[in-house]
Amino acid sequence: MAAHAAPPTRRHHHRRPTTGTTGTAGTTGAAGGWMLPVVLGVIYGLYASTVARHGGPLTWGQAVLGVVSAAVLAVALHTLRRRQRALPREPRAMAWAALAGIAIGFLFSLSNASVLSAVVLALPVAAGVFCVAFYVFYTHEDAAGRPLPRP
Template identity: 45%
Template sequence: MATHATPSARHHISLSWGVPLALGAVFGFYAGFLRRTGVAVSWWDVLFGVVAGLVFVGVAYGLGRIQRALPRELRAAAYAGLCGMSIGFLHSLTGCSILQAVGMGLFFAAAMLVASYYIFYMREK
């Protein structure tokens, strides 16, 4: 009897790592760009962007790993919190007041809460 070889999963990055890495790269690049104080980009701006991106990747990957254990309401709230904190942090780098950054974060968190709850509710029916 001939057996078929199963394709190895070692040669590609799964979505559990790919999505947080892609989002973290965009987040880190944008955070480093917003932090620029002068005309030229300094190494501190690059380091800031890399660290911000790595923190985002870690939190997004951790949330992705535990999301199946959470009920849909809590899962939607967790994604809303991640989105709101990320947008609020990026907005705070523009030099605005803390109230504007918190307001922007809350606005996007509320939008993400509604959208993610709707998606999770429709997929689990």
């Protein structure tokens, strides 16, 4: 008989924003937004040392190359993520494009390819990243560069 009665609803409590915000979107807490750059840097460093091995055993030089590559990419990503709001749309998209093009070109150059072929690969990657980044920035900001309110 009571099958038509609505089940009790749960009360939703609104969460208060965390107190550890660092000023950039998606980076909160004591880590200050280092999680994503470190993870991507570690993956990049492992891949760089793997490409540099050319199928042989791992040497200390290749391990150091991987660690340094990981650290450089992680610091560059973190810095760009923290400082990107200070740049207008076009230079910000160009910065992301340059970072992506340099990272891909460096990895390709580790495979004993010529510098010219690394540049030929890196330029279209950078151009694609520039187009996507500019589109995202253009559609998610007003004319003054402030983020649009979410619907």
